[in-house]
Amino acid sequence: xxxxxxxxxxxxxxxxxxLRENHSRVTAPRRAILKLLTHEHGPFTVEEVHRRIKxxxxxxxxxxSLAAMxxxxxxxxxxxxxxxxxxxxxxxxHHHHHIVCRGCRSVxxxxxxxxxxxxxxxxxxxxxxxxxxxxxxxxxxxxxKKPLEMAGA
Amino acid sequence: xxxxxxxxxxxxxxxxxxLRENHSRVTAPRRAILKLLTHEHGPFTVEEVHRRIKxxxxxxxxxxSLAAMxxxxxxxxxxxxxxxxxxxxxxxxHHHHHIVCRGCRSVxxxxxxxxxxxxxxxxxxxxxxxxxxxxxxxxxxxxxKKPLEMAGA
DNA sequence: TATTTAATTGCAACTTACTTGCATTATGAA
DNA sequence: TTCATAATGCAAGTAAGTTGCAATTAAATA
Numbered sequence: 001x002x003x004x005x006x007x008x009x010x011x012x013x014x015x016x017x018x019l020r021e022n023h024s025r026v027t028a029p030r031r032a033i034l035k036l037l038t039h040e041h042g043p044f045t046v047e048e049v050h051r052r053i054k055x056x057x058x059x060x061x062x063x064x065s066l067a068a069m070x071x072x073x074x075x076x077x078x079x080x081x082x083x084x085x086x087x088x089x090x091x092x093x094h095h096h097h098h099i100v101c102r103g104c105r106s107v108x109x110x111x112x113x114x115x116x117x118x119x120x121x122x123x124x125x126x127x128x129x130x131x132x133x134x135x136x137x138x139x140x141x142x143x144x145k146k147p148l149e150m151a152g153a
Numbered sequence: 154x155x156x157x158x159x160x161x162x163x164x165x166x167x168x169x170x171x172l173r174e175n176h177s178r179v180t181a182p183r184r185a186i187l188k189l190l191t192h193e194h195g196p197f198t199v200e201e202v203h204r205r206i207k208x209x210x211x212x213x214x215x216x217x218s219l220a221a222m223x224x225x226x227x228x229x230x231x232x233x234x235x236x237x238x239x240x241x242x243x244x245x246x247h248h249h250h251h252i253v254c255r256g257c258r259s260v261x262x263x264x265x266x267x268x269x270x271x272x273x274x275x276x277x278x279x280x281x282x283x284x285x286x287x288x289x290x291x292x293x294x295x296x297x298k299k300p301l302e303m304a305g306a
Numbered sequence: 307t308a309t310t311t312a313a314t315t316g317c318a319a320c321t322t323a324c325t326t327g328c329a330t331t332a333t334g335a336a
Numbered sequence: 337t338t339c340a341t342a343a344t345g346c347a348a349g350t351a352a353g354t355t356g357c358a359a360t361t362a363a364a365t366a
Contacts, residue, residue, distance in 0.1 A: 025313055025362050046352080058316050063353065065314090079234045081286060083324090084352065099275050102282065110274075114267050118289055121263075122252050127291030129255065133234060134287040136271055138280030178333050178342055199323080211345050216324065218343090236353090237323065 011038040015074055015091055022072045029057040030065050034074075034089070043078055043088035043098075043107065080105070080135060099136040103143025110136075164191040168227055168244055175225045182210040183218050187227075187242070196231055196241035196251075196260065233258070233288055252289040256296025263289075 015034045016026050024030075032053045037044070044052075050062045066087045069075040076090035080100050099108040115132045122130045168187045169179050177183075185206045189197070197205075203215045219240045222228040229243035233253050252261040268285045275283045 020363090023313080027314065027362070029315080057314095060317085060354085061315060068314095079232060081232045097271075099278065099280060101280070108278070110271070114271060115287065115289070118250075118263070118267055118287075122289050122291050125252065125261070126294040127252060127254070127289075128297050130289065130291040132287065132289045134268065134271075134285065136268070136275050136280075136283065136285045138275050138283040141279040144281050173334090176342085180333075180343065182344080210343095213325085213346085214344060221343090 008039045011089070011091065015089070018072060018074055018091065019069075024068060024072065029053075029061045030069075032056050033062065033065055034069075037075065037087070037089040041107070041109075043076075043086035045084040045086050047084065049087070078135065079133060080137075097134050097136065099138060101140035101143055102137050103139050106140055161192045164242070164244065168242070171225060171227055171244065172222075177221060177225065182206075182214045183222075185209050186215060186218050187222075190228065190240070190242040194260070194262075196229075196239035198237040198239050200237065202240070231288065232286060233290075250287050250289065252291060254293035254296055255290050256292050259293055 012034055015038060016031065019026050019030065033049055033056060036049060036053055046059065046062050046066065049066070050056050050059045053062075056062055066075060066077075070077055070087070074089070074091050075087050078086050078088065078098065080086060080098075082105075094111070095113050097110045097113060099110065100106075113134070115134055119130045119132060165187055168191060169184065172179050172183065186202055186209060189202060189206055199212065199215050199219065202219070203209050203212045206215075209215055219228060219230075223230055223240070227242070227244050228240050231239050231241065231251065233239060233251075235258075247264070248266050250263045250266060252263065253259075266287070268287055272283045272285060
């Protein structure tokens, strides 16, 4: 059940504005991609974005658009370790993490982070440009009842 | 500079024993792979393991051997988000994490974990079979001086 | 508004990491 | 020593993502 964000429209407008400010162009595919990402709870694989959108154009366009958006920090790429990267809208929102169901791949968002201390430590160890990736995996309640979907468990 | 583990030999013996106890067979490729993993500081990609070993046989064999070893928890797979999984020897050792240089891909091991609390929380939220993936990325001191290697930065 | 330029797209071909099927080989239990 | 079956090697196959290039088009400028 696609959950809609509040203020999705203004988020979309802000995103398009950010594109323009970065000498990127607002095209039909990009508009459609951002509409999906700002209106529904992701993250989405490239394939999902492409499938769910009418004017998203070629899949290659989706790849390239998302890469461009990631570069200007409109979108964040996450890695659930299952062979396909996922993208979620992340414009200035604070850092957060996910709990990912190994069965149905549903995602719960945690709005805090426990790894700030680790980043600080890495900086003290002399690293620059520090970041981190943290994902929690498990089997959600529904999937615990459906043994067949327990692929990755 | 490959750093050698203390007690590497006994670790290797224990690993071979674990193979046998799991109805797996000790073959030349597997012996060679485990020798590398127990004697040098990883983690290594499949390609690295294959390249560095004389009797490792076909790359397919390395893929299959490492997968088999992962299944019986002799080896842990980690994901630095750069398109190739890495494997490290991890036989009963406690859970830990890495700081990975985005330049040279060198790895520093942290012998503790901050995500236990998160796992507990996920379980309270109803998830079963909980695990997590956490990696820290940064540019190590050496790579900060060599701008050309800053590929992923 | 018309012109211009450079970003974006679509297509097709390619790369890379990894997997699978199957006949052959060889480990280790009996 | 025999023998079941685990593991290997080879070749072919996937699947995700990338690249080159000509055609298109957004938006800056005249």
